[in-house]
Amino acid sequence: MSSKLGKYEPIEEGREDTTASKYPITQPTPTLIWIAFGASIALCAAAIAFLAVEIQWHSVTPYTQSLYPQSKSQKYTCGNSTEEAKQRGCTFDILSMNWLPEQCPRDETQEFIDYSANETWVYYRDRHAEHPIKSTDELSELGDKFWWSTQREHLVHCAFMILRLHKVLERGGKIDHLTGSFGHTKHCVMMLLDASKADPENDRVNTPGNIALGSC
Template structure:
C-alpha cells in the first residue's frame, strides 16, 4: 500500500541525505587537503628563508680570532709547548708562523746575530732565549734591518694565508716602523738616481676579507 505524497517526499529526502553528507565530506576533505598543502608550503618557505639568512650571516660574520699565549715565564712557555723565535725575540706557540726565521738566521751565519746588554758592546749576551720578558738588549743596525725585512715578509705571508701569526706581524705600528727604517737605509744608497728598475702598469683587483 502506497503512502501519502507527503510520506513519499519525506522518504525521498531521507534517501538523498547520505549523498549530501558524502558531498559535504568530500568538500571537507578537499579543504583539509588544501590546508595541509598550504601549511607545508609555508613551512618550506620559512625553512628556506631561515637557511638563507643563516648562510648570509655566516658569510658576513667577522673573522673569529683566537689568541694563544705562552704564559709569563720561560717555564710556563715550555710547559705550554712554546718555542723561542729569534726573529721576534719572543716565545711563541708552535702553531704560530715561523716564516722568515731560517732566512733571518742564515743572513748572518755562521757567527749568528750578536746582542749586548749595553750599547757599548761590553756585555755580550750568550743565549738570548734565557733572558726574561722586558730585558733591554742592544744589537747592530744590520740585524735591525734584516729583522725588519723578514718580519714584513711574515706579515705578508700571514695576510695571504690568513694563518696564525705573531702579534708583531699583525701590528701596524711595528710594520710601519720597519718599512720606514728600511726606506731610510735604502735612501742612503749611492745608486738612488741610477736607472736600474722597470715597472708595469696594470688593472688591479681588491680582495675583501669577510
C-alpha cells in the first residue's frame, strides 16, 4: 500500500496574511477625534440653548388665572340712550349711576341705599348746589348731563363698589363694566387713602394686628 501526501510549501517571508489584508484595522486619526468631540459639544450647546429658551418663554409669558373659568358669553348692553335702555329692559342702578341690563349684578345696591338714608347728602344739577334733584327717577333721566354731590357720597360709593367687585369675584358670573374696571377701582382706593389723611385721629396708635400663616 502506498499513500500520497500532499506537498507543503513554506510560507515566504514578508507575505501578508490574507485576512489582515481584507479587514485592515485602522486607528482613529486626531482629526476624527476632534470632529467627534466638536459634534458632542455642539449637541450639548443646542440642548442647553433649548432649555434656556423654554425657561425664558415660561418666565415672560403671562400666566393668567382667575377665580372661575372664563368662557365666551353674550355681552348685554343698554344701547345709546335712556329710551333705548328702557326698551332693552335695563334698569337704573344708583350705586354705579348706570343703566344696567338685568343680567348685570346689583350686589350692595340696597346696602348703599340703606346707608344713604342715614346721610345728609343730596344730588344737585349744578356745582353750586342751587338746584337739587328731587328723586331717583329724576336723577336717572339726566342722560349725559352732570350731577353733583358731596365728597362723602363719593367715598361711600367707592366703598360699596369695591364690596360689589369682591362679591362678584367670589361668586363668579357677569360683572358690569364700571365695577370691573381696574382704573375705577384704583381711583376709589386713592380717594379713600386721601380721605384717611384728613382725620388727625388716624395717626393715633390704636390698631392691633397679628402675623398669620396664609395660603393661596
